[in-house]
Amino acid sequence: MAKAKGARIIITLECTECRTNVNKRSPGVNRYTTTKNRRNTTARLELKKFCPHCNRHTVHKEIK
Template sequence: MAKMKDVRVSIILECTSCVRKNINKESSGISRYITEKNRYNTTSDLELQKFCRYCKKHTTHREIKK
């Protein structure tokens, strides 16, 4: 019998402003958070306001592919 896919999946959230800055080498790194989301209730990519330690402020973090 095949296993069911998990309803809750682990995702990685990445800072959107650090990605833009990292092209110019202004930032020393990229802020990333690991969290979970419900596969069925949240089908689109997740966006949350999280604190970025490199920008030193709250910025938008988007889901990236794992």
């Protein structure tokens, strides 16, 4: 019998300002990967992290 899926899943966080900001340091979109517990955190995750393309701390949102 197979084991049930764990509660932890791998998610991707993407910079929200890279898509709209034209005056950024370099082209591209910054992404981070992390894990979250789907039982405790059911909503989409938002964290402030450093974006090397924008050269500052910005909000990174969970993408599908």
